[in-house]
């Protein structure tokens with residue numbers, strides 16, 4: 001029809017569904033680099049899904065806030081006097097000035113520095129200076145609250161969405177909760193964020209991080225090859241293979257990787273024994289059964305949250321390896337750039353020596369200056385750079401066939417939800433992510 | 445008011461300046477084993493995360509999480525990684541240039557130690573991109589006088605950015 005825009009196609013006529021061909025394991029390079037696709041993502045992904053913004057332990061007291069992002073929109077995540085958490089657009093309802101100017105702090109109300117509109121901590125407009133005179137007593141104050149996102153919390157993790165139609169967070173996370181419990185709820189007290197997150201900006205598309213964390217077991221041997229050279233990872237091309245690669249559904253996925261039979265692994269990722277009794281109380285026998293045999297958990301929650309719980313390497317000769325837990329969001333900053341916001345978390349009940357050693361291992365391997373982190377960001381920057389040109393955007397297609405013909409294991413072998421494949425050299429999770437991505441991009 | 449800082453004419457001040465310039469030069473030229481030799485065995489090497497805060501809401505530095513929280517052994521691990529052929533973030537190597545200024549030296553808490561503050565501007569360029577990324581910071585060092593010459597005993601790096609604009613940084 002003349003004059004109408006076909007929302008299922010890009011401007012050059014390419015149907016969106018041609019970009020992601022799940023059954024063949026093919027994804028067009030332009031998905032990662034095309035500015036037009038990026039603009040659509042801001043609307044169709046980031047305005048409609050639950051996006052992780054903070055953890056409850058970052059704002060423990062009334063009035064505590066942090067400023068974060070949902071897509072490219074800045075939000076304030078804060079706790080009010082009654083302990084309820086709100087997510088507010090950081091834009092004054094008068095003329096849009098930021099009402100919160102720091103990245104964390106404590107406030108009793110939000111005051112706009114431009115004309116002095118004041119808001120309560122739940123975003124309600126409390127007062128306007130000279131309100132009667134300025135508006136001749138005719139302004140309906142109830143219409144000028146700060147924009148509020150819906151708030152959902154799971155395992156202390158705070159998510160926001162602008163979409164009134166989005167399903168409740170529990171339903172959105174669905175089966176992924178079974179696995180999130182292994183990370184966030186494995187002790188009664190749960191985990192807490194330590195300090196402020198690492199934040200840095202790299203010239204790579206935001207999906208490169210999601211895609212790697214959700215299921216890229218194969219890259220360990222090559223991208224992190226230094227660890228093999230240093231003798232801390234075995235010289236075995238199958239090193240990242242031994243474990244389950246689980247497509248949870250709804251765009252979520254993770255892997256729980258162990259080791260071959262001949263290499264004994266400490267139980268529960270090598271977490272301190274002091275914590276084991278907590279697992280007994282907080283996890284089901286099925287959860288414990290799979291968790292016990294795991295050395296590394298990596299995964300992603302749709303759209304842009306990733307998680308990693310692993311021991312990586314010993315960062316000091318002679319000092320034993322200690323596992324750490326990191327969650328991070330890959331915040332879109334344009335088609336070719338993202339901000340990485342990476343939290344370090346630890347069990348509240350953990351002994352002090354473990355908290356210290358775990359933090360250092362995180363900082364040194366997966367923090368902003370971390371040795372592994374740098375291996376990963378380097379290749380993501382590279383793939384973003386290499387596929388921006390018009391030829392690549394038209395003709396380069398990435399291969400996501402790994403494990404396409406593999407069958408999931410039966411429930412008797414893998415008691416958790418989702419389709420569990422044996423062997424983490426698999427791209428089923430990446431396909432699961434992009435399938436959901438395509439659904440969102442074509443749900444208009 | 446008498447300044448506690450050593451005057452530039454003081455031979456000790458000059459020694460410190462040469463030490464810091466030499467150290468920066470070793471790092472800029474990736475002579476990292478030689479750089480390690482300038483560190484005291486008990487080196488404490490830290491860079492806290494910075495957060496943006498309102499005035500009067502406390503320190504911007506977060507003393508709970510760090511970009512660097514290192515000792516000699518962990519710095520050695522970082523450098524051993526660099527020495528493999530597979531530190532992809534450093535191969536091809538970035539070009540770095542460390543600019544130091546505002547160097548102030550005063551007597552330390554121990555007789556053999558000096559407290560040194562300086563401003564650092566690190567410029568980093570990589571590959572064929574004409575753009576550079578940079579990091580600026582205040583450094584607070586403790587430099588120790590030993591029979592083998594000066595040694596870095598403590599380095600505290602206070603970055604001027606809360607969101608870092610460097611794609612990677614394994615040593616500063």
Ligand code: FES
Nearest residue numbers: 092094095112115
């Ligand atoms: S823009 Fe906020 S009060 Fe006017």
Ligand SMILES: [Fe+2]
Nearest residue numbers: 219223372376
């Ligand atoms: Fe990696």
